[in-house]
Amino acid sequence: MSIQDVDDKDGEAFVEMDPTGRYGRYKDLLGAGAMKKVYRAFDLEDGIEVAWNRVKLRNFATAPEKLKHLYSEVDILESLHHPHVLSLHTKWVSSDGATYNFITEICPSGDLRGYRRKHKHVSLKAIRMWAYQILLGLDYLHTHEPCVIHRDLKCSNIFIKGNTGQIMIGDLGLAAIVDHSHVAHSCLGTPEYMAPELFEEDYNELVDIYSFGLCVLELLTVETPYRECTGVAQVYKRVITGVRPEALSRVQEPDVKRFIERCLGQPRDRPSAAELLCDPFFQELNGCNCLVMQPVGPAREDQRQPVDAAA
Missing domain, CATH: 1.10.510.10 (Transferase(Phosphotransferase) domain 1)
Incomplete structure (x- = not known):
């Protein structure tokens, strides 16, 4: 599906949908590198926010090794399933062959x-x-x-x-x-x-x-x-x-x-x-469950341990 405004019936508009119509990409940019941009997106089927990773393939015209690494990353992600490894939902190449897209879990707080x-x-x-x-x-x-x-x-x-x-x-x-x-x-x-x-x-x-x-x-x-x-x-x-x-x-x-x-x-x-x-x-x-983390509350001033040498 080409980029267009698609009403999500929730007051916002998607600017792009995946080929199946399950994922809608918003304009909100979560992060950008030299080769890849990451947008906030929504999974209409599960009702959760996800990350839409979008790569312009023309950027790799003179860097085939970097494109190989990108495909390798996605292939590896597809085989991994663990609470502390970023999971992949789906991947595809746009119909015009211009972009490589993949959907992953979203970490709204960043790196x-x-x-x-x-x-x-x-x-x-x-x-x-x-x-x-x-x-x-x-x-x-x-x-x-x-x-x-x-x-x-x-x-x-x-x-x-x-x-x-x-x-x-x-x-x-x-x-x-x-x-x-x-x-x-x-x-x-x-x-x-x-x-x-x-x-x-x-x-x-x-x-x-x-x-x-x-x-x-x-x-x-x-x-x-x-x-x-x-x-x-x-x-x-x-x-x-x-x-x-x-x-x-x-x-x-x-x-x-x-x-x-x-x-x-x-x-x-x-x-x-x-x-x-x-x-x-x-x-x-003390045996806390670190697989499913609970929010870390602020320590009391008299209990907080100084760990920041730069602060």
Whole structure:
């Protein structure tokens, strides 16, 4: 169906419908990147809001590898079903071949990086709950058959439903599906979050654990790891020689620092997601149900733990 105003009988108008007429896209733009735009949409059958991801295929005319990564992300999403991994509802190419569209769950509060920077005074318990859910998602990916290695885990690729605190891992465009050896060889990702062995192009799913440790560090300090570096080459040199981000020195709580260091250890010593879920770092959660998160209420001033070095 071509773009047009379609009355949704609810006071607003859709500007586009999917070929089946089930999903209607509003004008509201939720996010935009170099290749993809995400709009607020509505599922008429289930009566829920969703995210309409719209990609102009002409943008990939000179970048076939990026188009391959996009199709890979959607194909991977289609096979995954977990509360902490963004789910895919449907996908299609427009009738004129101009756009590639796919419908996913909606996270109205955006990515975790932006959410954390907006809310600078959260308790350490809240950060532990976010971290716990990320690990649940990683454990699912890493134990999936076949194993899925994200390879680009960072706070801007992790999303949150702010009203419930539910965390979901997304942006699987650089993910790799590996066989029973669990070994991959391509050097892909964001340098500040890449494990040393990823640069050497011989690694397994534990590279995601390294990136996860840096995500926890970012949630604590509200700053991007290695922001003291002036370029990618400097980041690379520090990572492969084992120099930690300066932000780690500003983490005061010994158990928190120990947990992050455990994630950043050598591959042979680095724990799996399942092992980290049993770490004493999460003891404070006291068996709370982190699969279906409850809203995180504001801590009383006398109980709030200072975790924001930048605030």
